[in-house]
Amino acid sequence: MKSYAYALIVLMAFLSVSSAQLPESSPEDRALLVGQAENLFKSLVPAVEKAALGTVEVRVWRKRVGYGTVVATGKVLTKWSEVRRDIRSLSCRTGAGKWLSAEVSGVYPDADLAILDVEGLQAEPVRFGDEGTLKLGSFLALSRPDGQAAAMGVVSVLPRSLRSSDRAFLGVVMDLEFKGPGVLVRRVEPDTGAALSGLREGDVILRVTDQEVNGSFELATLLQRLEPGQKVEILFKRSGRQEAVNVELGGRPRAPRIPYNRMEQMNSMGGHRYNDVKDGFRNVIQSDMQLNPEDCGAPVVDLDGQLVGVAIARAGRIKSFIIPASMIMELLSTKPVKPQAEPGNVDGVRRQPGFENEDPFEMMRRKMEEMRRLMEEMEEKED
Amino acid sequence: MTLASVRPAVIAVFLSFQGFSSGLAPGEISIQVKELESKVEDVSRRGLPATVSLFSEKSESSGSGVIISQKGLILTAGHVVEGLEEVTVVFPDGKQARGRVLGSNLSKDAAMVQLQPDGEWPFVALGDSRDTKVGDFVISLGHAGGYDALRSPPVRFGRVVALNPLGFIGTDCALIGGDSGGPLFNLEGEVIGIHSSIGASLMANNHTGVQNFKTDWDRLEKGETWGRLTMNPLMNPDRPVIGFNVAGAVAGGVELAEVYPDSPADVVGMRRGDVVSRIEGQQVRNLRELQGVLSGHEPGNEVEVTFIREGESMTRKIKLARLADVLPEQE
Numbered sequence: 001m002k003s004y005a006y007a008l009i010v011l012m013a014f015l016s017v018s019s020a021q022l023p024e025s026s027p028e029d030r031a032l033l034v035g036q037a038e039n040l041f042k043s044l045v046p047a048v049e050k051a052a053l054g055t056v057e058v059r060v061w062r063k064r065v066g067y068g069t070v071v072a073t074g075k076v077l078t079k080w081s082e083v084r085r086d087i088r089s090l091s092c093r094t095g096a097g098k099w100l101s102a103e104v105s106g107v108y109p110d111a112d113l114a115i116l117d118v119e120g121l122q123a124e125p126v127r128f129g130d131e132g133t134l135k136l137g138s139f140l141a142l143s144r145p146d147g148q149a150a151a152m153g154v155v156s157v158l159p160r161s162l163r164s165s166d167r168a169f170l171g172v173v174m175d176l177e178f179k180g181p182g183v184l185v186r187r188v189e190p191d192t193g194a195a196l197s198g199l200r201e202g203d204v205i206l207r208v209t210d211q212e213v214n215g216s217f218e219l220a221t222l223l224q225r226l227e228p229g230q231k232v233e234i235l236f237k238r239s240g241r242q243e244a245v246n247v248e249l250g251g252r253p254r255a256p257r258i259p260y261n262r263m264e265q266m267n268s269m270g271g272h273r274y275n276d277v278k279d280g281f282r283n284v285i286q287s288d289m290q291l292n293p294e295d296c297g298a299p300v301v302d303l304d305g306q307l308v309g310v311a312i313a314r315a316g317r318i319k320s321f322i323i324p325a326s327m328i329m330e331l332l333s334t335k336p337v338k339p340q341a342e343p344g345n346v347d348g349v350r351r352q353p354g355f356e357n358e359d360p361f362e363m364m365r366r367k368m369e370e371m372r373r374l375m376e377e378m379e380e381k382e383d
Numbered sequence: 384m385t386l387a388s389v390r391p392a393v394i395a396v397f398l399s400f401q402g403f404s405s406g407l408a409p410g411e412i413s414i415q416v417k418e419l420e421s422k423v424e425d426v427s428r429r430g431l432p433a434t435v436s437l438f439s440e441k442s443e444s445s446g447s448g449v450i451i452s453q454k455g456l457i458l459t460a461g462h463v464v465e466g467l468e469e470v471t472v473v474f475p476d477g478k479q480a481r482g483r484v485l486g487s488n489l490s491k492d493a494a495m496v497q498l499q500p501d502g503e504w505p506f507v508a509l510g511d512s513r514d515t516k517v518g519d520f521v522i523s524l525g526h527a528g529g530y531d532a533l534r535s536p537p538v539r540f541g542r543v544v545a546l547n548p549l550g551f552i553g554t555d556c557a558l559i560g561g562d563s564g565g566p567l568f569n570l571e572g573e574v575i576g577i578h579s580s581i582g583a584s585l586m587a588n589n590h591t592g593v594q595n596f597k598t599d600w601d602r603l604e605k606g607e608t609w610g611r612l613t614m615n616p617l618m619n620p621d622r623p624v625i626g627f628n629v630a631g632a633v634a635g636g637v638e639l640a641e642v643y644p645d646s647p648a649d650v651v652g653m654r655r656g657d658v659v660s661r662i663e664g665q666q667v668r669n670l671r672e673l674q675g676v677l678s679g680h681e682p683g684n685e686v687e688v689t690f691i692r693e694g695e696s697m698t699r700k701i702k703l704a705r706l707a708d709v710l711p712e713q714e
Contacts, residue, residue: 225532
């Protein structure tokens, strides 16, 4: 068959990537899938309804760069790095189609969030809920100003910090090939807790405080779940004798687990777009929700319509991040810093003409329409 | 091993989606979506402890796997353990153990690992991939990006979007490096597939069906390794073929451009210009439909092929060959 000819095979060590496409699914299957997705999205409307009243579009010139969550009368929360490109040409568009000019009044740089002042905005502020009720696999929907769900996903990972400085670091390089029991220290990094405590190359770590360690993963897991500044007692073996030291843990960035380039290549396959600021948040819910970069800033609700967070980034092929409601409320109780436009980018260097930012629901409708036309054409040919 | 179980529930949930959007009061969410959500939460909770990361000190590579028996038998992808005899098995809670690599069928990207020692391990049930349908809801787990002490293996929810050749399942549960070998669950929490490969589209995530393990269970368990790793299923040497190139779709079926010498098509006297109209009684209007019918068969199976030559319809019984046997230079 003809299809032999187009084989171009790319193999990868971790996840094999096929550059050749699989056989196309049939029009019937595609129609079924589109219909199913449409039904699923329709079923989410009651959940987003209320949050949608407090959702606006945030635009630079006429291009949508994000959504915004109305957090107080005339105050809108949105993604800072997406609006800072051109903070002098910001406007908000309400679900009713009203255009209002907006100004950045304050920024929470750690969370990449900005507060916009929008004069004349009538929308009622949203009410934040409690993300503590979420479980792994709980459904999430992204609210859009027109009362539709802009995206759907599940809770992939419960809230956690992405900041490397939040992770405890001992300062030893472990010998991965050592068969145990315990963990063999291959090297001690200078000026770390381990070095200061006197641990050295050749020591075999047996216990951390009360927990036995059977290998490098167990030791790494244990340490990463502790906090910098915490003190632990380490029991180790040196020249056949057991000794113990007290170590004060530090903080340090972790090494990438999969070679960076390879992950980036897989992430960028198919030309998916991600936000520029997509990591380092202090507290996020991870979801498989397929956000567009310009969907950030919108409220995220659970099936009960409870507002559990604000979308903050599309971070990769499999993940989007949401800042949990409790974190947002904590931020809002603090004073934001004064905004500063992106250096060298003040006049919207990255501004793009046109309106390519079609929203997912519209795209789905358009694709369905195309498919319907295609199927009609095919049926005509058969007759 | 746990054998076939029928699961009408998945289909039932899907069907109920057809009509649930009507008749709801404002703000009221349909019961069906709530039910679906609670199933996804349940499968995530039960599947998590059995979803392990497999790490090789030798190759410094990492993939995933899923424990499917109390004794600690792990299913994973063939390419995750290729060339390895031993792996470190890391549990979502950070505990680690050794795993002995058993057999692999690389053509189907299916492999087994045995936890050491065998004993009381968390495990999940095996399902049946044969009754999987496009539109079935599925849940995917895996140690995406490798083991991460700070997060559990990410949950992804999606649907079956295609039934691919050789018992592979296509879904829209997005995968990435490190996920390979991880489990694809049905809504009952049974493993129906193992993550294998990705394509550019977010809709192109390919999983090897558990039937691919069941067919060769004993060989895999005994530690046999065979087959060839090919991520393009159309190039898979074990793909069933009749032995012709297609010129294109014409009225009545697909026209043959060329018949390979000594192929099953050649043996029964098919030739250039013949128009294949039916296989096993199923109409084939284009290449895609033809591939679709063939993908449901194995090399060695006999299929009835109907073709038209100069207005005359003929039917022949044809024994399907392996792609590699028709195109030996491919191997």
